[in-house]
Amino acid sequence: MTPFERPVGARSLAVRAEAGTAAADVLRRALAEDGTRLVLLVPDPHARFAAVELAAPFAAEVVDTGYGVCSYVFAWTPERDPLPETAPLNRYLGGFGDLRVRVDAATAFPLAERTWAVVGDAEFPSGEPAGLAPRTVLRAQLAKLEERGLVPSAGIEHEVVFRAADGNPLTAHGVDYAVGGTEQLAPLLADLRSAAAGLGVESARAECHPGQYEVVLRHRDALAACDDALLLQLLTRRVAARHGASADYLAAPETGQGNSCHVHLSLSTPDGPAGFPFALGAFLAGVLRDARALTAVWAPTWNSYVRLRTAPFSPRELRWGPDDRTCAIRLCGTSSAPRLEFRFAGADAQPHLVVASLLAAGAAGLADELTPPDPGVSAGQLAESPWEALALLAEGRVAELLGEEVAVQQAALLRAEIEAGLGTVTDLQRRRGGLRA
Numbered sequence: 001m002t003p004f005e006r007p008v009g010a011r012s013l014a015v016r017a018e019a020g021t022a023a024a025d026v027l028r029r030a031l032a033e034d035g036t037r038l039v040l041l042v043p044d045p046h047a048r049f050a051a052v053e054l055a056a057p058f059a060a061e062v063v064d065t066g067y068g069v070c071s072y073v074f075a076w077t078p079e080r081d082p083l084p085e086t087a088p089l090n091r092y093l094g095g096f097g098d099l100r101v102r103v104d105a106a107t108a109f110p111l112a113e114r115t116w117a118v119v120g121d122a123e124f125p126s127g128e129p130a131g132l133a134p135r136t137v138l139r140a141q142l143a144k145l146e147e148r149g150l151v152p153s154a155g156i157e158h159e160v161v162f163r164a165a166d167g168n169p170l171t172a173h174g175v176d177y178a179v180g181g182t183e184q185l186a187p188l189l190a191d192l193r194s195a196a197a198g199l200g201v202e203s204a205r206a207e208c209h210p211g212q213y214e215v216v217l218r219h220r221d222a223l224a225a226c227d228d229a230l231l232l233q234l235l236t237r238r239v240a241a242r243h244g245a246s247a248d249y250l251a252a253p254e255t256g257q258g259n260s261c262h263v264h265l266s267l268s269t270p271d272g273p274a275g276f277p278f279a280l281g282a283f284l285a286g287v288l289r290d291a292r293a294l295t296a297v298w299a300p301t302w303n304s305y306v307r308l309r310t311a312p313f314s315p316r317e318l319r320w321g322p323d324d325r326t327c328a329i330r331l332c333g334t335s336s337a338p339r340l341e342f343r344f345a346g347a348d349a350q351p352h353l354v355v356a357s358l359l360a361a362g363a364a365g366l367a368d369e370l371t372p373p374d375p376g377v378s379a380g381q382l383a384e385s386p387w388e389a390l391a392l393l394a395e396g397r398v399a400e401l402l403g404e405e406v407a408v409q410q411a412a413l414l415r416a417e418i419e420a421g422l423g424t425v426t427d428l429q430r431r432r433g434g435l436r437a
Contacts, residue, residue, distance in 0.1 A: 286365015
């Protein structure tokens, strides 16, 4: 295995760090060659990367020294406007100073010829981790879970709709598991397979809505799973653009449709996979208890609630079941290696925050030794609107699970989303206005 291959299965933070050290030596040498570039990536709260491009030979130095990025990338809107300055967000907005991004060489990926992409962790000049950075939030939850002797592995499934330049899907109808009917997608998908070859793809298939497709990466440690899910989205958008198309990751591409971010998660102990119902059962029960409070993480946009309210197999009702895709949580895998599929989040959700939230809620269930309800029994519902999700953020449970900084950040982001929607004239308003004539 090369230093940059994605290993399958669970990997502790310490083992990841060792892999990063080994990969850094190789990356340093690669970036010392003239004409080589480094694209330094930082996951932001909107399921995308902030990036800076660096040229050799300076890029090789950055592997050791890190590089600066403006602190507001963790407190900005999708339009890249700063959020209102309120404590503790003013720490990221006052003065718009730099955070240092430390390269995680274990994430290195060949983005193009002589161009390497690498994901980094953000810290303040003092060396303190940036608490609003999604990677920092996930690292903190992984460390807490490791204190319990548990290490997760995760597989993340994103659905995407490919659209032509005119906005129409590249298939005229749903193509779930289809071969025929996907001919227009074939050239694009061939290029995507080539571009994503080094990420360790497990499967790819046509999905149930027009133009919809899903590429699934093999399960891996949680940080790698989230980083690589965003890398795959970046590659998918670039390949689509080369074909004059777009890649639509809206949670609801149309009313009655859904693009999801399903998370398959298993827990490992030094003796092997954690079983069900012993550890996984308490973990599942914890997630069911707090899933409603965490709605803003699963559903961060106006469009998210169209998916929750109208999409088939909507996870709005909090039920679990063995191999049941109508449930919000599906128990699957084998009896010797069970896993849980969490179906809450839309494709617009930030994957590091989604997984961190699952780990935080699950760990709380373990701490309280919870028992899940019987399969198929409702344990409540996710919030039905962004206003309801915003009110839940104020109740304090998200702050208990993820920290006060993250709770304030998520409330500010959702408030900005609501205000943007209330300040926009939409096709819906025009249509309904016409009906009043």
